[in-house]
Amino acid sequence: MRIKAFIAFIDGLVDKEIIQLNLLKPLMIEMHSSNADDEFNQTNALNIINQRLLTLSEVEETNYFEDAVEHIVAGSTALFLEGSTTALIASMHGWEARNVSQPDTEVVVRGPREGFTETLRTCTSLLRRRIKNPNLKFEKMTIGKQTQTDVVIAYIKGIADEKIVEEVKRRLSKIDADAILESGYIEQYIEDSPLSFLPTVGNSEKPDIVAAKMLEGRVAILTDGTPFVLTVPYLFIEAFQTSEDYYSRPFYASIVRLLRFTAYFVSVFAPALYVALTTYHQEMLPPTMLISIAAAREGTPFPAFVEAMVMGIIYEILKEAGIRLPRPVGQAVSIVGALVIGESAVSAGLIGAPMVIVVSLTAISSYVVASISDTVSIMRLTYVLLAAFLGLFGIMIGAAFFLTHMVSLRSFGVPYLAPIAPIVSEDLKDVFLRPHLWKMHKRPKLFTQNDLVRQEPDLMPNPMKNNTNNK
Amino acid sequence: MLEKGKISNNQFILIFVISRLMLTMAYLPYVNAPPWNQDLWISAIVAFPIHIFLVLPVYFLTNRFPGQSLIQSVETILGSWGKIIGALYVWFFLHRTAVILRELGEFLKAIPYPETPIIVFITATALFAAYSIYKGLETICRVAEIVAPLVLASVFLVFIMIAKDVDIYALTPVLEDGIIPVIYGGFVIAARSTLSLFLWVLKPFINEPEKIRTTVVLISLILTLHLTPTSITTIGFLVWNRQKY
Numbered sequence: 092m093r094i095k096a097f098i099a100f101i102d103g104l105v106d107k108e109i110i111q112l113n114l115l116k117p118l119m120i121e122m123h124s125s126n127a128d129d130e131f132n133q134t135n136a137l138n139i140i141n142q143r144l145l146t147l148s149e150v151e152e153t154n155y156f157e158d159a160v161e162h163i164v165a166g167s168t169a170l171f172l173e174g175s176t177t178a179l180i181a182s183m184h185g186w187e188a189r190n191v192s193q194p195d196t197e198v199v200v201r202g203p204r205e206g207f208t209e210t211l212r213t214c215t216s217l218l219r220r221r222i223k224n225p226n227l228k229f230e231k232m233t234i235g236k237q238t239q240t241d242v243v244i245a246y247i248k249g250i251a252d253e254k255i256v257e258e259v260k261r262r263l264s265k266i267d268a269d270a271i272l273e274s275g276y277i278e279q280y281i282e283d284s285p286l287s288f289l290p291t292v293g294n295s296e297k298p299d300i301v302a303a304k305m306l307e308g309r310v311a312i313l314t315d316g317t318p319f320v321l322t323v324p325y326l327f328i329e330a331f332q333t334s335e336d337y338y339s340r341p342f343y344a345s346i347v348r349l350l351r352f353t354a355y356f357v358s359v360f361a362p363a364l365y366v367a368l369t370t371y372h373q374e375m376l377p378p379t380m381l382i383s384i385a386a387a388r389e390g391t392p393f394p395a396f397v398e399a400m401v402m403g404i405i406y407e408i409l410k411e412a413g414i415r416l417p418r419p420v421g422q423a424v425s426i427v428g429a430l431v432i433g434e435s436a437v438s439a440g441l442i443g444a445p446m447v448i449v450v451s452l453t454a455i456s457s458y459v460v461a462s463i464s465d466t467v468s469i470m471r472l473t474y475v476l477l478a479a480f481l482g483l484f485g486i487m488i489g490a491a492f493f494l495t496h497m498v499s500l501r502s503f504g505v506p507y508l509a510p511i512a513p514i515v516s517e518d519l520k521d522v523f524l525r526p527h528l529w530k531m532h533k534r535p536k537l538f539t540q541n542d543l544v545r546q547e548p549d550l551m552p553n554p555m556k557n558n559t560n561n562k
Numbered sequence: 563m564l565e566k567g568k569i570s571n572n573q574f575i576l577i578f579v580i581s582r583l584m585l586t587m588a589y590l591p592y593v594n595a596p597p598w599n600q601d602l603w604i605s606a607i608v609a610f611p612i613h614i615f616l617v618l619p620v621y622f623l624t625n626r627f628p629g630q631s632l633i634q635s636v637e638t639i640l641g642s643w644g645k646i647i648g649a650l651y652v653w654f655f656l657h658r659t660a661v662i663l664r665e666l667g668e669f670l671k672a673i674p675y676p677e678t679p680i681i682v683f684i685t686a687t688a689l690f691a692a693y694s695i696y697k698g699l700e701t702i703c704r705v706a707e708i709v710a711p712l713v714l715a716s717v718f719l720v721f722i723m724i725a726k727d728v729d730i731y732a733l734t735p736v737l738e739d740g741i742i743p744v745i746y747g748g749f750v751i752a753a754r755s756t757l758s759l760f761l762w763v764l765k766p767f768i769n770e771p772e773k774i775r776t777t778v779v780l781i782s783l784i785l786t787l788h789l790t791p792t793s794i795t796t797i798g799f800l801v802w803n804r805q806k807y
Contacts, residue, residue, distance in 0.1 A: 371674070371675070372674065481675075481678075481682070481686070482674070482675070483674070484670055484674070484675065484683065484686070485686075488686045488687070488690055491690050491694075491705075492690060492693060494705055494708060494709075495690075495693060495694045495697055495701055495702075495705055496697075498701050498704035498705055498708070499697040499698070499701040499704075506704065508704065508708070511707070511708060512704035512705065512707040512708045513570070513573070513700075513703075513704055513707060514572070514707050
């Protein structure tokens with residue numbers, strides 16, 4: 092017998108080749124050659140099609156029209172049969188997507204080059220390829236009334252703290268937003284301290300970094316449509332740790348990490364210290380240095396504070412313009428920035444040369460800790476203001492306020508400045524220095540209490556001893 | 563607003579030690595105290611047992627009334643009269659805060675900011691103090707954990723840098739006026755540290771109260787280890803005998 096049927100899909104969201112091969116071909120051709128045709132009737136048609144004819148892996152049934160429509164707009168294909176109240180939904184997504192490529196934001200010299208893409212399935216598969224363990228769990232949610240964005244919570248069961256996982260789920264399910272277009276939307280709805288200028292949710296574009304963070308007990312949140320994956324809890328020190336620290340040998344990696352802390356302090360405090368020292372505390376500078384600074388600043392019309400603010404703002408403008416401008420124009424901007432503002436402003440006697448040195452040093456330093464360079468800008472300008480009003484005492488009071496604010500923050504229950512404050516002595520080893528991998532035989536205690544032991548405590552390679560054992 | 567946070571014993575040590583260190587470093591109040599001569603460094607050592615001795619009454623009292631703060635336990639002991647005593651203690655801390663703020667203002671006004679009105683420093687510091695109290699005890703202790711290593715390291719750096727200028731013979735004659743003024747000086751140093759009051763106020767928030775004895779000994783030890791070199795270097799550097807007043 093013949094039953095009328097139709098399929099519905101949205102062109103561009105589906106892979107037409109799969110539809111032709113695995114849906115249309117069985118229904119239009121193979122059905123007649125198999126014996127399915129004989130037992131076919133109005134009541135069992137759907138079952139036979141579903142179980143014997145369709146050569147598709149993901150098929151579900153639905154009895155509701157709204158449900159079917161939702162699936163169709165999400166990229167699935169629906170098969171409707173005459174006389175049946177049930178529709179078959181098959182997902183045969185196939186749309187244009189960017190290939191896995193090297194991310195621009197997190198460049199490494201040594202380490203994997205691939206980054207996440209905008210397709211959620213690709214992201215999860217990249218993670219799954221890093222951690223081949225059935226305990227790696229992906230839990231899917233749909234957020235956004237209009238956009239219906241898929242969001243996946245990823246964690247390693249047995250390592251991640253159940254309380255944090257529950258908290259992430261609770262916060263995600265409370266989001267009642269209209270649209271989720273990027274993981275930044277989610278970040279702003281789930282962060283601990285929305286009124287703070289410091290980020291309490293981390294993000295990364297690289298699967299190896301996210302995998303390493305999950306192996307320490309963190310929870311990752313993957314969002315469809317963006318390569319940026321969120322990781323929580325996020326601590327302040329994560330800005331100073333890079334994946335490359337762990338891929339290269341520990342000695343130079345430790346030095347680089349100390350350099351990063353230095354660069355952070357330089358980029359936060361350098362302009363403010365310059366303003367404070369030249370305006371209020373000239374007696375703290377060595378006489379020869381004082382003389383050369385005074386000579387360089389002779390004839391400049393503005394006080395140090397105005398110079399610092401003007402140069403700081405010009406630098407921020409240059410930075411913003413450099414990001415937004417089309418690539419060919421970018422070079423022109425950097426030439427204008429370097430020549431006009433650096434060279435000409437000094438030779439015209441508008442800005443003192445020491446200020447240009449301080450500002451460029453600050454600018455370069457702030458990119459050493461790129462992931463928090465925006466908060467560094469805020470802090471820097473605030474400190475310059477305070478230094479102009481009260482000198483070193485102003486910087487001190489500002490630092491005290493910022494420090495108190497920072498230690499009072501929490502990210503999903505974990506103190507933001509841990510393990511420095513509160514001191515967690517077991518975790519301090521991986522803060523200022525990067526120890527040998529075989530020394531770090533325990534996971535950080537901050538995020539999880541489960542399965543703390545990574546490996547045997549004494550795995551120091553000792554080839555000589557092993558050789559004698561083999562004989 | 564009742565404080566809910568808990569602090570660890572180590573945090574208690576750090577917060578107490580740096581709160582004392584800052585004052586002694588900035589003003590050396592005990593230079594102007596008995597025994598008024600070059601035996602000050604012996605007083606600093608003698609203060610070590612006296613510290614512990616002065617804490618004993620508070621130690622037994624807090625064991626008698628566990629989980630109660632200073633004001634609560636005074637109320638339990640004295641009934642409604644205790645409220646007055648409690649209010650006096652509140653007044654004491656207010657007074658002390660005012661004195662400390664004024665000291666800081668005077669210190670800043672003396673050399674770095676001679677033309678700035680003192681109210682600026684007092685207001686700024688008081689605002690910061692209010693903010694940190696609003697954030698709670700746990701936050702204050704975490705700040706102490708970051709600041710304390712820096713302070714201790716810089717203090718010992720000063721000792722090392724100043725060592726070549728210290729005239730060790732300035733410490734002679736030892737025990738010039740006998741032992742009594744030295745012990746009296748030890749009492750003054752120990753009493754000025756107000757360890758017993760700190761302990762009484764903060765003990766309900768300490769997460770391991772059973773280890774409080776070790777904590778108190780450690781605090782006294784750290785203070786002694788700091789005060790002794792400070793007084794030796796100060797006396798030796800300024801050559802006490804010549805600058806006696």
